[in-house]
């Protein structure tokens with residue numbers, strides 16, 4: 001995602017963030033242009049939440065951040081009005097009824113459209129007369145998305161929004177996000193551990209590994225750059241000698257993942273496949289001691 005910074009909604013340059021002696025983000029740089037759906041992937045503790053908090057000015061660090069042309073630390077109040085942010089521990093007031101939340105938001109948020117919120121809530125299984133405390137976890141998440149998507153902003157930041165939801169609720173959440181939010185102008189940055197589910201939605205991917213950005217690529221470029229090669233088991237030694245990033249199995253077949261084209265003699269003997277984001281994630285973020293001793 002190295003685009004003309006003029007239309008970047010987010011610009012991060014050499015950004016590091018420490019908690020005491022613990023480095024949570026280490027010299028991270030990337031842009032998010034408009035119209036993107038960017039997945040932020042990383043193991044537990046990789047720095048995803050720290051990065052998202054920094055982008056909305058809730059955490060400070062060293063380096064340069066610009067979000068919607070603003071400095072998140074200096075312009076935090078103005079920025080929080082213009083970014084739709086759902087933190088990982090999002091809570092809605094339990095005592096309220098849904099229509100009361102809509103009224104409350106209208107009073108608090110100048111860019112909030114109550115009419116749009118009611119329309120979006122009608123898409124969910126939540127009723128306007130329901131009490132928040134009577135809703136299931138999945139319903140609360142849908143409601144939260146409906147409320148946040150009714151704020152007219154250009155950037156949505158979602159920190160593990162579907163944590164704890166079943167597969168149908170997750171699907172409903174993502175459908176609403178794509179249908180109601182992504183219009184080619186707005187962008188969304190979304191962190192998740194459910195890599196397989198979100199892969200089809202993403203235009204770009206950022207991978208963090210222990211605070212370092214190990215991948216920043218569009219999905220189209222991922223496909224160009226990385227090659228998965230399914231091969232006969234007899235070729236295992238020859239494949240290992242070519243130093244793939246990962247040796248694993250695809251649909252029960254031996255396979256290897258290469259950064260760039262595999263050597264010609266191997267490419268001819270194997271079948272080139274599209275690597276999945278999960279496989280790439282594993283390859284780029286595993287610790288050396290986790291490397292298998294044979295595929």
Ligand SMILES: Nc1ncnc2c1ncn2[C@@H]1O[C@H](COP(=O)(O)OP(=O)(O)OP(=O)(O)O)[C@@H](O)[C@H]1O
Pocket residue numbers: 019022023024042043044045046047048049050051
């Ligand atoms: N308030 C804090 N004080 C000290 N260390 C912290 C604090 N918040 C996070 N950390 C540390 O910073 C690192 C990054 O944490 P962060 O929450 O950003 O990771 P994450 O990728 O969001 O993880 P998860 O997927 O588990 O939510 C971790 O090592 C964590 O222990």
